[in-house]
Amino acid sequence: MKILEIQSLTKRYGSVCGVKDISFDIGQGEIFGYLGPNGSGKTTTIRIFLDFIRPSSGRARLFGLDSHVHSSKIKSRIGYVPGEYGIYEEMRGAEYLRFFGALRGCQKPPLRDRLIDIFGLDISKRIKSYSHGTRQKLAVVQAFMHDPELLILDEPTIGLDPLMQQRFYELLLEMKNRGKTVFLSSHILSEVEKVCDRVGILKEGELVAIREISEIKRLRLRSIEITFKQEVNESVFRLDGVRKVERDGNTIQLWVDSNINGILRTISEYPVENMSFRDASLEDIFMEYYSE
Ligand SMILES: Nc1ncnc2c1ncn2[C@@H]1O[C@H](COP(=O)(O)OP(=O)(O)O)[C@@H](O)[C@H]1O
Ligand SMILES: [Mg+2]
Structure with a gap:
């Protein structure tokens, strides 16, 4: 079943294009990374889902319902962590959660206490005294506490320290295992690699690729860094299986796929000082989408 469907979505702000002709679907139980x-x-895309702004053309459907026509019905079934928000400074954490619970007609949100515990959140203090990380934790507890079917998360880990980020990823995987769907926006490639099933990659408002994470890993792109005892011209490494070559003095970096025998033979023709091998990161893999 499709939980989110976007068809030819375009949003213009005057002469600036927010998003341009974007289409994709997300199925139930999927963690979808929205990377850019x-x-x-x-x-911009997320605000259209929530009906905070209207698209210039195209449309979005959540649970099969139009995002504008059925916006209040949709809002009761989702949890949302906003990217930027004016939070209610004078409220205490506990009041803020009570306010959002009431807004959803939920007196005792089932996951509230456990989430407060997971993130070590002190809800007795006023929000104005919270650090950025604590505000982010409050936003996460607010979004997850009523156990919604769909989580829409706009760069939710910004401000969380590494331990809290780890707990947050575990929470996402737990949600997935319970059949929930997650839309996770991020500009951090290693983050989506950890938790997502699929990623859409945005560049200047356009969706340049959609890939399964497993498909990306299967490419087995690797990076070899070789320091030679002398300068070696990078052009000798324009071989079969070499995707990219960079040279910095005596050091050459190669991005290679499965076929490395020919490459190793070429390397051995020159005196080698040092050599290292590593799996390429998503960053390396997607580099081509960002370079002109
Ligand atoms: N309210 C707005 N008015 C004018 N331009 C906007 C507005 N919101 C976003 N934009 C522009 O739309 C583009 C996409 O912005 P945004 O969706 O916020 O990107 P992201 O969340 O990926 O950082 C940017 O060029 C941004 O400057
Ligand atoms: Mg943003």
């Missing part, structure tokens, strides 16, 4: 640098259109 700042200004690429992540928040």
Whole structure:
């Protein structure tokens, strides 16, 4: 079953394009990563889902319902962590959670206490005294506490320290195991690699690729860094299986796929000082989408 469907979505802000002709579907139980640098259109897309802004053309459907026509019905079934928000400074954490619980007609949100515990959140203090990380934890507890079917998360780990990020990823996987669907926007490639099933990659408002994470890992792209005893011209490494070559003095970096025998033979023709091998990161893999 499709939980989220976007068809030819375009949003223009005057002459600036927020997103351009974007289409994709997300199925139930999927963790979908929405990856792109700042200004690429992540928040714009999410605001359309929530009916905070209207698209210039195209449409979004959540649970098979139009995002504008059925916005209040949809909102009761989702949890949302906003990217930027004016939070209620004078409220205490506990009041803020009570307010959002009431807004959803939920007096005792089932996951509230456990989430407070997981993130070590002190809800007795006023929000104005919270650090950025604590505000982020409060936003996460608020979004997850009523156990919604769909989580829409706009760069939710910004401000969380590494331990809290880890707990947050575990929470996402637990949600997935319980059949929930997650839309996770991020500009951090290693983050989506950890938890997502699929990623959509945005560049300047356009969706340049959608890939399964497993498909990306199967590419087995690797990086070899070789320091030679002398300068070696990078052009000798323009071989079968070499995707990219970079040279810095005597050091050559190669991005290679499965076929490395020919490459090793070429390397051995020159005196080698040092050599290292590593699996390429998603960053390396997607580099081509960001370079002109
Ligand atoms: N309210 C707005 N008015 C004018 N331009 C906007 C507005 N919101 C976003 N934009 C522009 O739309 C583009 C996409 O922004 P945004 O969706 O916030 O990207 P992201 O969340 O990926 O950083 C950017 O060029 C941004 O400057
Ligand atoms: Mg944003």
